[in-house]
Amino acid sequence: MNFEISNKDSIAFDEVSIIHMCELFIDNYHQSFFGKKSLKHRHQTKLKECCDKLNSRQWKKYRFESSTIKDNILSFVNTLIEKEGNQVRFISSLQTMFFDQTEKFLSSINRNFQLIPIDRDIIQLREVFEKNEINLKREKNQPEDSDLHILKGYSLFITEGGKILISFDEHFWGYHELIKGELDINVIPEWNAHLITCKG
Numbered sequence: 001m002n003f004e005i006s007n008k009d010s011i012a013f014d015e016v017s018i019i020h021m022c023e024l025f026i027d028n029y030h031q032s033f034f035g036k037k038s039l040k041h042r043h044q045t046k047l048k049e050c051c052d053k054l055n056s057r058q059w060k061k062y063r064f065e066s067s068t069i070k071d072n073i074l075s076f077v078n079t080l081i082e083k084e085g086n087q088v089r090f091i092s093s094l095q096t097m098f099f100d101q102t103e104k105f106l107s108s109i110n111r112n113f114q115l116i117p118i119d120r121d122i123i124q125l126r127e128v129f130e131k132n133e134i135n136l137k138r139e140k141n142q143p144e145d146s147d148l149h150i151l152k153g154y155s156l157f158i159t160e161g162g163k164i165l166i167s168f169d170e171h172f173w174g175y176h177e178l179i180k181g182e183l184d185i186n187v188i189p190e191w192n193a194h195l196i197t198c199k200g
Contacts, residue, residue, distance in 0.1 A: 003192070004196075004199055005198060009161035011062065012062035012163070014064065014168070017043075017193070018109060022041075022102070025037065039080040040080070041080075053198055059198070062114050063115065065117055119149060155184070164187075
């Protein structure tokens with residue numbers, strides 16, 4: 001499986017996939033507590049490989065406007081830490097190090113990803129999904145309003161080439177055929193992000 005893109009295409013990441021790019025590095029002293037060099041999501045390496053390909057060609061990367069990304073990044077980081085057990089919470093130097101890295105990660109996201117505005121006029125788009133509902137693994141088959149705001153905003157975004165959306169959300173990749181047919185947006189699950197190839 002391969003996803004070929006050109007420099008005329010726009011490639012955007014939803015907020016969850018942006019957050020999954022975060023990696024917390026552990027210094028040599030503290031590695032003995034964990035037996036690993038960093039804390040990260042299981043798809044982080046694949047997302048990084050995708051971004052490295054784009055960066056090597058100096059192609060733009062996009063994300064969607066959000067007022068909650070900082071809070072959501074902090075929540076994700078706390079989840080990563082909690083998985084390691086209570087020992088982390090008793091090491092103040094490690095907490096400080098992780099906090100500093102989180103702040104730097106957020107700054108890098110703001111610097112390196114250009115914003116695509118969302119659009120809240122989703123009445124007609126909601127009807128399309130309701131008429132074409134499919135069964136998903138998630139509790140709700142229908143996308144959230146926030147998902148539709150992203151899709152509508154991206155559909156209005158002007159680009160020379162195609163539109164690619166990399167996402168962890170089943171409300172996107174689960175409806176990839178409908179989204180392609182109705183909005184001409186190609187959805188790639190984040191665990192396949194490393195399979196993109198750049199041409200031109």
